[in-house]
Amino acid sequence: MKDLKELKKIEQFSDQCMKCGFCSFFCPVYQEEKMETSVARGKNYLVKQILAGKQEFTHEMADIIGKCLLCKRCAANCPAKTQIDRVVVAARAQLVKEKGLGAIKEFAFRKVMANRKAFGKYARLMQKFQWMMPTTEGKIKHLPDFVKGLGKRNFPSLAKTFLRDQIKPVYKPQNGEKPKMRVGFFMGCATDFVYPELGLKLIDFLTRHGVEVVVPEDQNCCGAAIYFSGDLETGRMLADLNIKAFKDLNVDYIVTACGTCSSTLKDYQKYLPDTEEQKERYTEFEKKIKDSTEFVIDILKIPPEDFKLRKEFEGKTVTWHDPCHLVRYQNIKDQPRAILKALKGIKYVEMPNADMCCGMGGSFSVYHYDLTKKIAGKKMDGIKATGADIVVTACPGCMINLIDNVLLNKMPQKVHHFLELVE
Amino acid sequence: MLKESLISEFQKIVGKDNVLTSPEALKAYSYDGTTSWIHEPDVVVFPTSTDEVSRIMKLANAEKIPVTPRGGGTNVSGGSVPWHGGIVMVMTKFNQILKIDKENLTATVEPGVVLQDLTLRLAKEGLFFPPDPQSFLGATMGGIISENAGGPAGVKYGVTKQYILGVEVVLPSGEVIHLGGRTLKNVVGYDLLHIFISSEGTLGVITKAELKLNPLPQARKTLCVVYDDVSVAGEGVFRVLENGVIPCKIEMVDNWVINRIEEMMPIGLPKDADACLFFEVDGIPEVVEKEAQKIAEITKQYGAKEARIAPNMDEANKYWLARRAGFAAVFGKAKQVFAEDVTVPRGNIPKFVKKIRELAKKYDVEIVVLGHAGDGNLHPAVLTDPANKEHYERALKAVDEIIESAAVEFGGVLSGEHGIGLEKQKFMRKVTEPAVINMMKGIKALIDPNNIMNPGKIWE
Numbered sequence: 001m002k003d004l005k006e007l008k009k010i011e012q013f014s015d016q017c018m019k020c021g022f023c024s025f026f027c028p029v030y031q032e033e034k035m036e037t038s039v040a041r042g043k044n045y046l047v048k049q050i051l052a053g054k055q056e057f058t059h060e061m062a063d064i065i066g067k068c069l070l071c072k073r074c075a076a077n078c079p080a081k082t083q084i085d086r087v088v089v090a091a092r093a094q095l096v097k098e099k100g101l102g103a104i105k106e107f108a109f110r111k112v113m114a115n116r117k118a119f120g121k122y123a124r125l126m127q128k129f130q131w132m133m134p135t136t137e138g139k140i141k142h143l144p145d146f147v148k149g150l151g152k153r154n155f156p157s158l159a160k161t162f163l164r165d166q167i168k169p170v171y172k173p174q175n176g177e178k179p180k181m182r183v184g185f186f187m188g189c190a191t192d193f194v195y196p197e198l199g200l201k202l203i204d205f206l207t208r209h210g211v212e213v214v215v216p217e218d219q220n221c222c223g224a225a226i227y228f229s230g231d232l233e234t235g236r237m238l239a240d241l242n243i244k245a246f247k248d249l250n251v252d253y254i255v256t257a258c259g260t261c262s263s264t265l266k267d268y269q270k271y272l273p274d275t276e277e278q279k280e281r282y283t284e285f286e287k288k289i290k291d292s293t294e295f296v297i298d299i300l301k302i303p304p305e306d307f308k309l310r311k312e313f314e315g316k317t318v319t320w321h322d323p324c325h326l327v328r329y330q331n332i333k334d335q336p337r338a339i340l341k342a343l344k345g346i347k348y349v350e351m352p353n354a355d356m357c358c359g360m361g362g363s364f365s366v367y368h369y370d371l372t373k374k375i376a377g378k379k380m381d382g383i384k385a386t387g388a389d390i391v392v393t394a395c396p397g398c399m400i401n402l403i404d405n406v407l408l409n410k411m412p413q414k415v416h417h418f419l420e421l422v423e
Numbered sequence: 424m425l426k427e428s429l430i431s432e433f434q435k436i437v438g439k440d441n442v443l444t445s446p447e448a449l450k451a452y453s454y455d456g457t458t459s460w461i462h463e464p465d466v467v468v469f470p471t472s473t474d475e476v477s478r479i480m481k482l483a484n485a486e487k488i489p490v491t492p493r494g495g496g497t498n499v500s501g502g503s504v505p506w507h508g509g510i511v512m513v514m515t516k517f518n519q520i521l522k523i524d525k526e527n528l529t530a531t532v533e534p535g536v537v538l539q540d541l542t543l544r545l546a547k548e549g550l551f552f553p554p555d556p557q558s559f560l561g562a563t564m565g566g567i568i569s570e571n572a573g574g575p576a577g578v579k580y581g582v583t584k585q586y587i588l589g590v591e592v593v594l595p596s597g598e599v600i601h602l603g604g605r606t607l608k609n610v611v612g613y614d615l616l617h618i619f620i621s622s623e624g625t626l627g628v629i630t631k632a633e634l635k636l637n638p639l640p641q642a643r644k645t646l647c648v649v650y651d652d653v654s655v656a657g658e659g660v661f662r663v664l665e666n667g668v669i670p671c672k673i674e675m676v677d678n679w680v681i682n683r684i685e686e687m688m689p690i691g692l693p694k695d696a697d698a699c700l701f702f703e704v705d706g707i708p709e710v711v712e713k714e715a716q717k718i719a720e721i722t723k724q725y726g727a728k729e730a731r732i733a734p735n736m737d738e739a740n741k742y743w744l745a746r747r748a749g750f751a752a753v754f755g756k757a758k759q760v761f762a763e764d765v766t767v768p769r770g771n772i773p774k775f776v777k778k779i780r781e782l783a784k785k786y787d788v789e790i791v792v793l794g795h796a797g798d799g800n801l802h803p804a805v806l807t808d809p810a811n812k813e814h815y816e817r818a819l820k821a822v823d824e825i826i827e828s829a830a831v832e833f834g835g836v837l838s839g840e841h842g843i844g845l846e847k848q849k850f851m852r853k854v855t856e857p858a859v860i861n862m863m864k865g866i867k868a869l870i871d872p873n874n875i876m877n878p879g880k881i882w883e
Binding site: 022 | 443446447448450451452454456457458469495496497513515516518535539558560561747748750751754755
């Protein structure tokens with residue numbers, strides 16, 4: 001009998017599916033492909049077949065397991081409460097165990113992303129050459145696949161100066177008083193390399209509200225793209241590094257401006273543990289993690305009148321896009337809306353299907369860019385229906401994909417992080 | 424295994440991407456919404472037009488290859504499982520809403536349209552398609568027609584067959600025919616349309632349908648009526664109707680289900696109640712208001728302990744969410760659930776629920792009731808575990824007796840809305856007159872002489 005350790009861990013979740021097929025209505029991939037292998041029920045059935053020894057990890061099976069955004073829309077609406085995300089992640093982990101990661105992911109995850117210094121080095125190298133990246137499709141043949149995937153699209157430039165190179169280890173409250181709280185700031189890769197101003201903005205906002213912010217240098221990638229691809233080993237390594245980085249800082253909370261990072265850090269305890277000790281440690285870590293949206297509303301409890309709009313956004317109509325990692329992974333949906341509704345001078349309009357995935361799905365969009373575009377197209381329809389000038393969200397991953405598709409669809413909307421709107 | 428040449432013929436008809444033969448795809452089309460009926464096809468094809476269906480049927484008929492039409496695969500009878508292998512013809516990509524005709528209150532749809540998508544589209548026009556099978560999130564129109572699906576709204580609105588004016592069908596020979604029409608009245612010869620409705624895919628492939636629609640009701644009101652005795656609740660159902668109110672839904676949950684719902688999502692249902700009835704009335708706002716009050720009066724007069732009229736949509740939605748959660752609550756609590764679909768005339772509901780309680784005691788198994796009480800379609804569910812052989816045997820006996828008593832003792836039928844498929848075959852043979860079965864066989868032989876359409880189902 002084969003060792004199916006990773007799948008055995010989630011067998012109980014897999015067994016919950018009663019095959020009603022309701023997931024088909026909520027699955028963005030099924031809605032495009034209309035095939036049973038695209039939807040949770042089909043994937044879960046095939047995983048059960050593997051567990052029963054009736055199915056192998058063939059190339060096609062790997063493809064089926066790979067073709068999931070992990071948006072959790074099916075799970076959130078499942079009458080049987082099947083946690084299909086855990087089934088998919090475990091299946092990917094089992095696949096990695098059996099077949100390895102493949103050269104590209106092996107290099108990207110383990111040699112680049114897992115090592116902050118190396119990632120910085122490669123990012124810097126890319127930054128030097130990004131002027132030559134064509135915006136038309138399929139012209140970069142000499143770059144590794146995952147870079148080629150990114151290069152085909154309207155991709156925001158890498159920052160001139162990365163956040164790590166301009167950030168200080170400690171920021172005191174701006175009023176000079178004793179801090180009411182001490183928080184650790186978790187950067188995340190996109191904020192570090194693409195949107196450093198978001199990080200500075202968050203620090204400015206927090207210190208202005210009496211919070212002391214510390215930024216440990218040893219922090220790493222959160223590991224989302226890595227462990228959601230099934231590389232739990234590297235995921236655990238990153239979890240341990242991040243936990244260590246914040247361990248002795250004596251912080252009350254750890255805050256990030258990236259919805260994917262906050263959910264990933266919280267969910268180490270869910271997807272990664274191999275031992276009881278890890279489970280306990282990751283659960284302990286989870287308690288400190290706060291997304292920036294929930295932190296300002298639930299913890300700092302900033303009253304509506306204290307949110308001030310930046311001048312350039314006066315008179316604009318805005319709408320909110322729910323990142324999957326906020327709305328379903330963390331049940332954060334009211335907080336960002338409360339912030340936007342508190343801002344005087346803008347008009348807030350709710351978007352139809354605001355909670356629908358933008359189609360990014362991390363590395364999903366690298367391998368299935370055509371599907372990403374189709375799924376994003378539906379998101380664009382929702383945005384158009386609002387008549388908004390600005391789409392606001394709180395996940396740099398979503399931002400990158402929304403910008404790409406707004407441009408592809410020749411739409412006038414601008415995409416912003418909520419932090420960019422507030423003074 | 425099918426001949427390579429045949430696969431490439433299919434590819435020529437529907438395109439390469441619309442023919443699947445990988446072991447993974449075949450596995451993914453080996454099941455439906457049931458637990459235990461599983462059989463793999465040899466090939467999966469996705470047609471997107473009547474012509475494509477016709478060309479595939481001609482090939483299949485010439486080679487005598489079984490064809491099982493399938494939509495969302497949400498059915499719970501084994502009906503879309505390719506029991507003899509062959510072709511699974513998946514209609515999910517054949518899914519356009521062709522026309523919504525407000526003047527005539529009709530819509531023309533392709534078979535792969537998902538009911539919920541249709542409902543959302545129609546709502547924009549102020550219209551709705553009344554049959555509401557609870558699989559509406561995945562169920563497709565072709566399947567809904569083929570299974571003659573119903574749902575809670577059956578009390579007031581009836582079931583699918585009352586809302587189909589006409590269909591286009593591809594026969595096993597590949598010939599395309601049109602049955603019914605676009606009018607409300609139609610008596611031109613034998614009513615062949617209604618042979619195809621509920622034929623469970625055994626006669627032909629439905630490729631287009633003309634639906635009868637209703638204007639969307641302006642208002643709704645929900646009641647939760649609490650009972651100390653499930654039989655009295657059963658009586659409440661027909662007393663309300665008899666006294667002049669036709670609600671659009673009357674749903675029943677018993678004590679066991681109430682408590683499982685409260686464990687899953689506490690919404691304040693009375694945990695000590697023996698049963699609750701949920702009523703919904705719909706229509707013109709003033710009328711709906713009045714009807715709700717009348718239901719409260721009537722049910723209290725006939726022994727209800729309490730009748731709560733939901734003051735707002737939030738509370739109403741809570742009750743209906745609870746009702747839907749009941750379904751998951753039952754399935755989550757047992758390894759296997761025999762969700763029966765027996766239906767009795769409304770007047771016999773009190774006696775029938777009493778009988779169910781007796782049978783639960785007699786066989787020492789959990790039998791719960793959560794169903795469409797309004798039309799006597801009670802869905803008693805027997806909970807068991809196949810691994811516990813002795814318990815499983817008792818559960819099977821209880822199921823047999825439930826069906827026997829419903830169909831024979833209480834003048835009902837063994838399936839109200841799920842259909843026979845594979846799941847109910849053995850009971851169908853028991854309770855159907857041989858002459859009737861022979862007539863069905865004759866019809867089948869006439870339309871499908873090579874027996875290629877969904878073989879192995881219903882009376883076989």
